[in-house]
Amino acid sequence: MTARHGHIEVQGLDIRFDVKGASVRAVDGVGFDVKPGEFVSLIGPSGCGKSTVLNAVAGFIEPSGGRVALDGRTIDGPGPDRGVVFQQYSLFPWMTVRKNVEFGLKMKGVGRSERETQARTLLGLAGLLAFENHYPDQLSGGMRQRVGIVRALATSPQVLLMDEPFGALDAQTRVVMQEILTNMWQRLRLSVLFVTHDIDEAVFLSDRILVMTARPGRIKAEVTVPLPRPRTAEMTSSASFQSMVRTIKGLIREESLAAMGGELKDGGLAGLSVEVGPQGVTGVV
Numbered sequence: 001m002t003a004r005h006g007h008i009e010v011q012g013l014d015i016r017f018d019v020k021g022a023s024v025r026a027v028d029g030v031g032f033d034v035k036p037g038e039f040v041s042l043i044g045p046s047g048c049g050k051s052t053v054l055n056a057v058a059g060f061i062e063p064s065g066g067r068v069a070l071d072g073r074t075i076d077g078p079g080p081d082r083g084v085v086f087q088q089y090s091l092f093p094w095m096t097v098r099k100n101v102e103f104g105l106k107m108k109g110v111g112r113s114e115r116e117t118q119a120r121t122l123l124g125l126a127g128l129l130a131f132e133n134h135y136p137d138q139l140s141g142g143m144r145q146r147v148g149i150v151r152a153l154a155t156s157p158q159v160l161l162m163d164e165p166f167g168a169l170d171a172q173t174r175v176v177m178q179e180i181l182t183n184m185w186q187r188l189r190l191s192v193l194f195v196t197h198d199i200d201e202a203v204f205l206s207d208r209i210l211v212m213t214a215r216p217g218r219i220k221a222e223v224t225v226p227l228p229r230p231r232t233a234e235m236t237s238s239a240s241f242q243s244m245v246r247t248i249k250g251l252i253r254e255e256s257l258a259a260m261g262g263e264l265k266d267g268g269l270a271g272l273s274v275e276v277g278p279q280g281v282t283g284v285v
């Protein structure tokens, strides 16, 4: 199945925030697109503006300049064509798993039996059907986040926007969740914009990775991931996987160092030299 909708276009995106009366430039002239059915990750040093870009595509933040569009229409607010998943599980604790998934459908006016069928189909795809009548606090973190993804998918969005969705999970659960997500994505073929700090995760999941500069965030590099699909855990130890991880790590390291240099300057430490010995930093002179 080929997706025909879900083309995200970001052109010349500038975003500034007012902080204590001063204008802080978070994102500066960012441009990229996500083709229908493509999986694209945004990665970069902390504070470079990844979440800000994603929030602009979600319609939660209004751009200070530039344009964000979905299928040719300028985005001017949140909408059911975009499902969003955050790191914090935002499930309603008083609703069962299935009722949580059905919520968006109910808001759209979908009838009871159709809601139930759609929710159960997606829960089955995520391996959660046996838990449909459980409450969120009866589930593990990984299961809760799977429900969060299913809930975001329930209204059949054209685009899934994910901000560090596995950031709160332990390493093993995270790997399993990545496999589940890549399997679900392959069946549904909707466009995904995925924000992460985890380079291995970005390479494992993505068709393309956009590496951002330190703040103000721009696109520093675009890395295409040529690994075949379906992706398997074994691929992560291949030479080409590891080489991509090294390349991206190098790009982010340059930016993290640049950002720290800036912070040192901002803190009035410019001009000082750092002495580095075999045990690490030994003094500031």
Ligand SMILES: Nc1ncnc2c1ncn2[C@@H]1O[C@H](COP(=O)(O)OP(=O)(O)OP(=O)(O)O)[C@@H](O)[C@H]1O
Binding pocket: 017, 018, 019, 024, 026, 044, 045, 046, 047, 048, 049, 050, 051, 052, 053, 197, 215
């Ligand atoms: N609502 C806001 N008001 C003021 N400044 C903000 C706001 N949201 C973000 N910022 C600033 O914009 C910059 C980019 O933040 P953003 O959260 O997008 O970065 P990020 O790359 O997602 O960071 P991290 O990887 O640490 O989550 C940061 O300097 C942040 O402090």
